[in-house]
Amino acid sequence: MSEKRLQKAIDTLKESGVRITPQRHAVLDYLLNSMIHPTADDIYKALEGKFPNMSVATVYNNLRVLREIGLVRELTYGDSSSRFECNLTEHYHIICQSCGKIVDFHYPSLDEVESLAEKVTGFEVSHHRMEVYGTCEECQQHETQKH
Numbered sequence: 001m002s003e004k005r006l007q008k009a010i011d012t013l014k015e016s017g018v019r020i021t022p023q024r025h026a027v028l029d030y031l032l033n034s035m036i037h038p039t040a041d042d043i044y045k046a047l048e049g050k051f052p053n054m055s056v057a058t059v060y061n062n063l064r065v066l067r068e069i070g071l072v073r074e075l076t077y078g079d080s081s082s083r084f085e086c087n088l089t090e091h092y093h094i095i096c097q098s099c100g101k102i103v104d105f106h107y108p109s110l111d112e113v114e115s116l117a118e119k120v121t122g123f124e125v126s127h128h129r130m131e132v133y134g135t136c137e138e139c140q141q142h143e144t145q146k147h
């Protein structure tokens with residue numbers, strides 16, 4: 001399954017004329033298989049063993065290229081570092097306020113908000129953004145263990 005997604009992503013790269021370097025390939029592969037919405041630093045740490053000459057700046061650079069052709073989405077929440085993901089289907093994020101973990105969830109019926117907003121305000125809506133915050137299961141367990 002993820003092999004197929006990787007191949008599709010690589011086809012998109014080729015079509016957009018972006019050179020497929022081994023590092024770019026590895027960043028894409030890592031993002032496609034990662035559920036954690038990693039930061040550039042996470043990606044760097046995961047790949048530095050494989051690419052000893054790679055720097056965090058190179059990772060950023062690759063992420064920027066991938067973002068520009070629409071293969072990667074950059075998530076910014078408050079003042080913490082940007083997170084990256086390759087899952088480009090519409091979904092929402094729930095964010096743990098203790099450990100910063102981000103988890104995907106889907107709620108398609110929220111699209112109604114867009115048509116409602118259009119009706120009420122006369123705007124032409126392009127998209128909406130919503131985040132849910134809370135404490136993840138792991139952090140809840142840590143909390144109860146402490147008490």
Ligand SMILES: [Zn+2]
Pocket residue numbers: 096097098099100101135136137138139
């Ligand atoms: Zn947590």
Ligand SMILES: [Zn+2]
Pocket residue numbers: 037085087091092093103104
């Ligand atoms: Zn996501």
